[in-house]
Structure formats: structure tokens, C-alpha cells
Amino acid sequence: xxxxxxxxxxxxxxxxxxxxxxxxxxxxxxxxxxxxxxxxxxxxxxxxxxxxxxxxxxxxxxxxxxxxxxxxxxxxxxxxxxxxxxxxxxxxxxxxxxxxxxxxxxxxxxxxxxxxxxxxxxxxxxxxxxxxxxxxxxxxxxxxxxxxxxxxxxxxxxxxxxxxxxxxxxxxxxxxxxxxxxxxxxxxxxxxxxxxxx
Amino acid sequence: xxxxxxxxxxxxxxxxxxxxxxxxxxxxxxxxxxxxxxxxxxxxxxxxxxxxxxxxxxxxxxxxxxxxxxxxxxxxxxxxxxxxxxxxxxxxxxxxxxxxxxxxxxxxxxxxxxxxxxxxxxxxxxxxxxxxxxxxxxxxxxxxxxxxxxxxxxxxxxxxxxxxxxxxxxxxxxxxxxxxxxxxxxxxxxxxxxxxxxxxxxxxxxxxxxxxxxxxxxxxxxxxxxxxxxxxxxxxxxxxxxxxxxxxxxxxxxxxxxxxxxxxxxxxxxxxxxxxxxxxxxxxxxxxxxxxxxxxxxxxxxxxxxxxxxxxxxxxxxxxxxxxxxxxxxxxxxxxxxxxxxxxxxxxxxxxxxxxxxxxxxxxxxxxxxxxxxxxxxxxxxxxxxxxxxxxxxxxxxxxxxxxxxxxxxxxxxxxxxxxxxxxxxxxxxxxxxxxxxxxxxxxxxxxxxxxxxxxxxxxxxxxxxxxxxxxxxxxxxxxxxxxxxxxxxxxxxxxxxxxxxxxxxxxxxxxxxxxxxxxxxxxxxxxxxxxxxxxxxxxxxxxxxxxxxxxxxxxxxxxxxxxxxxxxxxxxxxxxxxxx
Numbered sequence: 009x010x011x012x013x014x015x016x017x018x019x020x021x022x023x024x025x026x027x028x029x030x031x032x033x034x035x036x037x038x039x040x041x042x043x044x045x046x047x048x049x050x051x052x053x054x055x056x057x058x059x060x061x062x063x064x065x066x067x068x069x070x071x072x073x074x075x076x077x078x079x080x081x082x083x084x085x086x087x088x089x090x091x092x093x094x095x096x097x098x099x100x101x102x103x104x105x106x107x108x109x110x111x112x113x114x115x116x117x118x119x120x121x122x123x124x125x126x127x128x129x130x131x132x133x134x135x136x137x138x139x140x141x142x143x144x145x146x147x148x149x150x151x152x153x154x155x156x157x158x159x160x161x162x163x164x165x166x167x168x169x170x171x172x173x174x175x176x177x178x179x180x181x182x183x184x185x186x187x188x189x190x191x192x193x194x195x196x197x198x199x200x201x202x203x204x205x206x
Numbered sequence: 207x208x209x210x211x212x213x214x215x216x217x218x219x220x221x222x223x224x225x226x227x228x229x230x231x232x233x234x235x236x237x238x239x240x241x242x243x244x245x246x247x248x249x250x251x252x253x254x255x256x257x258x259x260x261x262x263x264x265x266x267x268x269x270x271x272x273x274x275x276x277x278x279x280x281x282x283x284x285x286x287x288x289x290x291x292x293x294x295x296x297x298x299x300x301x302x303x304x305x306x307x308x309x310x311x312x313x314x315x316x317x318x319x320x321x322x323x324x325x326x327x328x329x330x331x332x333x334x335x336x337x338x339x340x341x342x343x344x345x346x347x348x349x350x351x352x353x354x355x356x357x358x359x360x361x362x363x364x365x366x367x368x369x370x371x372x373x374x375x376x377x378x379x380x381x382x383x384x385x386x387x388x389x390x391x392x393x394x395x396x397x398x399x400x401x402x403x404x405x406x407x408x409x410x411x412x413x414x415x416x417x418x419x420x421x422x423x424x425x426x427x428x429x430x431x432x433x434x435x436x437x438x439x440x441x442x443x444x445x446x447x448x449x450x451x452x453x454x455x456x457x458x459x460x461x462x463x464x465x466x467x468x469x470x471x472x473x474x475x476x477x478x479x480x481x482x483x484x485x486x487x488x489x490x491x492x493x494x495x496x497x498x499x500x501x502x503x504x505x506x507x508x509x510x511x512x513x514x515x516x517x518x519x520x521x522x523x524x525x526x527x528x529x530x531x532x533x534x535x536x537x538x539x540x541x542x543x544x545x546x547x548x549x550x551x552x553x554x555x556x557x558x559x560x561x562x563x564x565x566x567x568x569x570x571x572x573x574x575x576x577x578x579x580x581x582x583x584x585x586x587x588x589x590x591x592x593x594x595x596x597x598x599x600x601x602x603x604x605x606x607x608x609x610x611x612x613x614x615x616x617x618x619x620x621x622x623x624x625x626x627x628x629x630x631x632x633x634x635x636x637x638x639x640x641x642x643x644x645x646x647x648x649x650x651x652x653x654x655x656x657x658x659x660x661x662x663x664x665x666x667x668x669x670x671x672x673x674x675x676x677x678x679x680x681x682x683x684x685x686x687x688x689x690x691x692x693x694x695x696x697x698x699x700x701x702x703x704x705x706x707x708x709x710x711x712x713x714x715x716x717x718x719x720x721x722x723x724x725x726x727x728x729x730x731x732x733x734x735x736x737x738x739x740x741x742x743x744x745x746x747x748x749x750x751x752x753x754x755x756x757x758x759x760x761x762x763x764x765x766x767x768x769x770x771x772x773x774x775x776x777x778x779x780x781x782x783x784x785x786x787x
Binding site for chain 2: 028030034038040041042046048049051055056059135136137139143147151
């Protein structure tokens with residue numbers, strides 16, 4: 009494992025020009041490319057919607073009430089991960105674990121509500137094959153849901169690691185996980201009005 | 207952590223014995239990973255070259271048995287004859303393999319990985335394990351793509367651009383699994399280079415040696431970074447598009463199928479929003495290599511270092527605003543064509559700035575025609591033809607006549623082939639001593655260069671003529687049309703040279719393998735070059751540098767006044783102490 013020690017050493021020296029840890033710079037570049045993935049989807053959605061009429065009728069079948077609840081759930085989870093990060097700075101291990109677990113549970117709750125929505129819509133015959141609106145609806149919320157799932161896995165693994173002996177090693181990672189989680193949240197903040205309100 | 211850092215800094219070159227698997231297969235060392243990318247790219251280039259041979263044979267002597275391919279089983283080929291379905295798969299796979307599995311792994315994967323940490327004075331990439339993962343993701347993608355030849359229905363046959371609705375429903379090409387695998391392979395390829403891009407950018411932003419400011423960075427690093435940014439900011443919409451295409455094919459969504467309420471043109475927008483910046487993703491690293499080779503073999507500084515950087519960034523920004531010039535005949539609103547014509551012509555301005563700077567860098571230099579320099583000069587000379595014909599195509603009115611013809615085929619081969627192969631080989635011949643610790647044979651290298659450059663022009667100059675005469679692209683047998691029958695000699699001429707071009711790579715393969723074991727041992731700095739990769743041994747040890755180098759000056763101080771030698775490396779403290787070891 010000598011190969012790893014070579015760069016992990018650089019991490020702690022002050023050769024970094026940007027005065028930011030390597031991991032943070034990497035996460036920011038990753039998120040920049042992610043913005044373009046969702047940006048491409050949303051741009052396609054907006055242009056298709058402008059070009060084609062009759063979407064309002066299809067949109068009427070989505071469950072706005074559940075989506076409002078889901079928005080609140082996700083916003084709350086952003087608060088809990090900020091609290092986890094703050095607890096890392098204060099070196100309070102049990103608080104870190106509590107808030108990471110809360111974030112995981114809120115993420116699961118979001119996915120549960122989303123799954124309920126999906127099943128209800130599919131029962132009513134509204135599947136990805138039901139037209140252009142539903143194609144976009146399922147692709148956009150599905151891709152977002154996949155990101156939520158990945159975030160849950162990351163946060164849960166940090167929750168487990170925070171209980172172990174290597175607490176100091178995960179301190180930066182809580183912040184990076186928070187950046188990603190906020191990004192997932194922001195994507196939803198765009199999807200919610202685009203799909204449910206417009 | 208600080209203690210670990212000090213230890214690592216004190217013993218960067220300290221090597222522990224590692225198993226064969228950790229050293230050569232699942233290595234986290236950027237130098238090994240760079241060589242892995244290079245091996246994969248050269249192997250895939252063989253696939254790309256063979257598809258080119260089959261395509262060219264069919265165009266020159268349609269529906270006759272291809273020499274050497276009589277053994278291929280039906281229904282792929284019939285006694286060596288390429289059937290129309292396989293021809294479609296061949297042109298699709300030729301484009302896909304050459305762009306995504308040769309050009310990118312060769313120019314970015316191999317040289318970016320090998321050179322960026324060395325040129326910035328870092329011990330490795332910022333995220334070595336991510337680096338390993340990006341290579342193995344690409345390897346999986348290549349395996350999937352090659353596997354697609356063997357599934358029922360054969361490989362993808364909707365063109366390398368995968369235009370919808372042709373690609374959006376299996377009924378149109380008769381290929382179902384081949385195209386699904388094609389989408390998956392591309393998705394993995396995109397993921398691989400996203401990981402690579404994160405590594406390139408983080409390494410060069412954060413891990414530069416003391417004194418290595420942004421305006422002292424070698425131009426190759428600038429070009430690799432710009433390419434990484436372009437890729438990362440343009441690939442997103444196509445990742446979304448690939449997902450949409452896959453769902454159209456498998457879940458019955460209606461994004462790109464007009465009969466279900468979708469829009470086929472949307473795919474073209476998503477594809478070319480990526481596809482045009484992709485041209486620069488390939489081109490800029492090749493330009494970077496040319497710019498490293500020129501000053502070394504002219505013994506004078508680059509002309510207009512900062513101007514080139516500004517022009518590179520301007521090209522990068524403009525490359526996001528030109529994509530619809532690929533769609534002039536696709537049925538877009540004609541009012542859109544003019545703005546995109548203007549931006550397309552505009553992008554030739556920063557490009558011309560770069561090309562003129564390159565020419566000016568040669569002016570008054572004492573030029574040595576070593577093999578890397580020959581390839582670099584050949585690259586510049588042939589690329590200019592590709593650039594100038596691009597201006598024809600950028601003007602919408604001319605493009606409407608030329609768009610679907612062999613003129614376009616010749617044009618983009620004149621931009622991509624010189625970048626990938628002439629530029630790439632310039633880099634390979636130049637950095638081979640650093641990679642493998644031995645020199646390549648100069649005579650074999652020169653034979654390789656002259657055959658390659660002459661044969662390449664022999665293939666594609668005739669195709670400009672065929673295109674101007676109205677010969678359409680993507681036609682299985684052009685000789686079925688009376689008005690094209692007189693072009694048969696032109697196609698045969700191009701095919702003869704394709705065969706010469708392929709055979710011309712044999713000296714290179716011999717040279718590459720023979721020199722690795724029997725070549726003349728290379729010194730640390732065999733070309734008397736200035737940049738940091740020459741400060742360490744050839745090949746560099748694990749961890750790259752015995753001690754972290756300090757940078758004192760610009761990268762291209764050749765023949766500086768008042769110094770006895772004609773080069774002054776970046777890592778040399780004072781001119782009075784003389785040159786490198």
C-alpha cells in the first residue's frame with residue numbers, strides 16, 4: 009500500500025495552491041459535471057414543453073401534496089447534514105452519528121414517499137410509455153432518486169465509520185458528503201416546480 | 207497526518223516490493239496507468255484500422271471478397287464479402303472505436319496520466335485509486351463494445367453519432383442488443399473520463415511544485431486541463447441523452463420518436479453539444495504535445511506563450527457555441543444556421559492565433575529533424591488542411607452542398623488523424639525514453655513517419671475530390687449510381703493507400719517492442735529539455751522525484767543569453783550554475 013502513502017502525504021502539506029483539500033476540489037469538479045447532466049435533462053424538458061401543447065392536462069395527474077411533503081423532508085435532511093458537519097468541527101462524535109443517521113432516515117423517507125407515488129401512478133396506468141410528459145417525469149425523478157440512494161449509502165457508511173476507530177479520517181468526508189447531499193437537494197428544488205407546479 | 211506527510215516527503219522514492227498484480231495490473235501508479243491506457247488505445251487502434259480496411263475495400267471493389275477475411279462466418283460476411291448490415295456496423299464501430307477508445311485513451315488517458323504529475327512535480331495523481339478505477343472502467347467499456355460484435359444481430363449500426371430515430375427503435379436497423387451494449391459502453395467510457403478529468407484538474411490545481419505558477423506551467427498541461435474542463439462540462443447532456451435513448455429502446459419512452467410525440471432532433475442537439483467540444487478535447491492535448499516538441503528541436507522559446515493560453519481558453523468557450531453547424535441539413539430553422547455559421551467562423555480566429563504562433567515558433571530556430579519533430583511538423587502541415595476545409599463547411603450555404611458527402615469525411619479525418627496519430631506519435635517518440643528508459647530507433651521511426659504521412663494524404667486527398675463530385679457518405683455501394691461510376695479509380699487509389707498506411711505501422715510495432723528490451727538506454731534528459739519530467743530518472747521511480755523539485759523559471763528558456771548551454775531547465779536555480787545534470 010505504499011502507493012497510497014505517496015499522495016496522502018501531499019494532502020497534508022501546504023503545496024495546495026487553491027488552499028483547499030484535494031478531496032474538496034475533486035468533489036466540486038464532480039458536481040460541476042453533474043450540473044450538466046441534470047441541466048441537459050431539464051433543458052430538454054423545458055424546450056419540449058414549450059414546443060408541445062397539452063402538457064397541463066397530463067401534469068394534473070401528479071400528486072402535488074406528496075411532493076410538497078417530500079420537499080420538506082429533503083430540506084430537513086439538508087439541515088441535519090449541516091448539523092453533522094458542525095458537530096465534526098466541534099469534535100462531538102455522538103452528535104455526528106445522530107445527525108448522519110437522521111439524514112439517512114430522512115433520505116429513506118423521501119424514497120419511500122416517492123415509491124408510493126410511483127406505485128399509485130402506475131396503478132392508474134401512467135407509466136414511462138404514457139407520453140412525453142411521463143417519459144420526462146420518470147427519467148428525471150428516477151435519476152434524482154438514484155442520486156438520493158447513492159447519498160444514503162455514502163451517509164450510512166460514514167455513520168458506520170464514525171462509530172469506529174478512524175473517526176479522524178472521516179472528518180473531511182462528512183463535509184464532502186454534505187456538498188453532494190446539498191447538490192441532490194438543489195436538483196429537487198428545480199424538479200419540484202418544473203414537474204409539479206408549472 | 208502531518209507526520210505521515212513528512213515521511214512521505216522524505217522518502218518519496220522508497221519502494222516496497224509489491225506483487226505482480228499490484229505492480230502491473232491493479233496499479234495505482236500514474237505511470238503504469240498511463241502505459242495501460244496507451245496499450246489499450248494501440249490495441250483498439252488495430253480494431254479501428256481493420257474496420258477502415260474493410261470499409262475501404264467495399265468502397266473500392268464493392269461486393270467482392272476482402273483479401274484475408276474469407277474465414278469470417280455468416281451472416282457477418284459471405285465468403286469474405288461485406289454485406290450491407292455489416293457495412294453499417296463497420297462504419298459505426300470505426301467511428302466509435304477511433305474517437306472514444308483510441309483518441310481519448312491515447313491523448314488524454316496515456317499522456318495526461320503519465321505527464322501531468324511529472325510536469326507539475328507531483329509524486330502521483332491526486333486520487334490514485336480513482337485513477338485505477340477510471341482505467342478499469344474504460345477497460346470494461348472496451349470489452350462490452352467488442353462483445354457487441356458477437357451478440358445476435360451484430361454490433362450497433364446506427365452510425366457513431368447514433369442519430370434518432372434510427373437508433374431509438376430496434377426495428378430500423380435490426381440491431382437490438384448490439385446498440386444497447388453500445389450505449390452502455392459509451393456510458394462507461396464517459397464515466398471513466400469524468401473520473402480522469404477530476405483527477406487531472408485536482409492534480410494540476412493543487413499539487414504543483416513550489417514556484418510552478420500557472421504562467422510557468424508547460425503548455426501541454428494547460429491544454430490537457432482545458433480539454434478536461436471541456437469534456438466535463440459538455441458530456442452531461444449526452445449522458446442524459448444516452449439514458450433517454452436507452453429508455454426509448456427498452457422502456458417505451460418517447461423522447462426521440464416522433465410517432466410517440468418526441469423529437470428526433472433533440473438527440474442531435476444533445477449529441478453535438480458534446481460532440482463539438484469533443485473535437486477540441488482530442489485536438490488540444492495533441493497541440494500541447496506539438497508545443498512541447500517544437501521548442502526542444504528548434505532550441506528556441508515558444509512564440510507567444512501567454513497568447514496561446516488565451517487562445518486556448520477562447521477556443522474552449524467558443525466550442526460550446528458552434529454545435530448546430532453539424533445540423534445545417536438536419537431540418538433546423540434556417541434562421542438558426544446563420545448565428546452558428548458566425549460562431550463557427552469565429553472559432554477559427556483563436557485557432558489561427560495558435561497555428562501562427564506555432565509557425566512563428568519555428569522561425570529562426572536551429573531545427574533538428576528527429577522523429578518526434580518530424581511527426582510534430584507533419585501534424586501541423588496536415589492539420590492546416592483540415593482546418594481550412596472546416597471554413598468551407600462552417601458556412602451554411604456551402605455546407606448544404608457538401609454536408610452529406612465524402613468531403614466531410616475527408617475534412618474530419620484531416621483534423622482527427624493528424625491530432626491522434628501524428629500528434630500522438632510525436633508525443634510517443636518524444637516521451638518513450640522517459641516512459642521505458644530506452645530510446646526508440648531513429649531509422650525505423652523515420653520510415654514510420656514518411657510512410658504514415660504520405661499514405662494518409664494518399665487516402666484522404668482523393669476523398670475531397672469524391673465529395674466535391676457529389677459522392678454521398680454512408681452509402682454501401684456508391685457504384686450502383688451511374689453518376690458516381692467514374693469515381694471508381696479515386697476510391698481504388700484511396701484504398702491502395704489505406705493498405706499502405708496500415709502496413710506502414712509495422713515498423714512502429716517492431717520499434718516499440720524491440721526498443722523496450724534492446725533499445726539504447728536513455729539518459730535522464732536525452733533531448734536536453736527544460737520541463738520537470740526530465741529532472742528525474744528515466745523511467746522515474748515510484749513517487750517520481752527524489753526530492754520535491756523547485757521551479758525557478760518559465761518552461762521554454764532555450765538558448766538563453768549569457769548561459770553556456772542552449773537550455774535552462776525550470777528546476778535550475780541560477781543561470782551561473784549551468785545546465786542540467
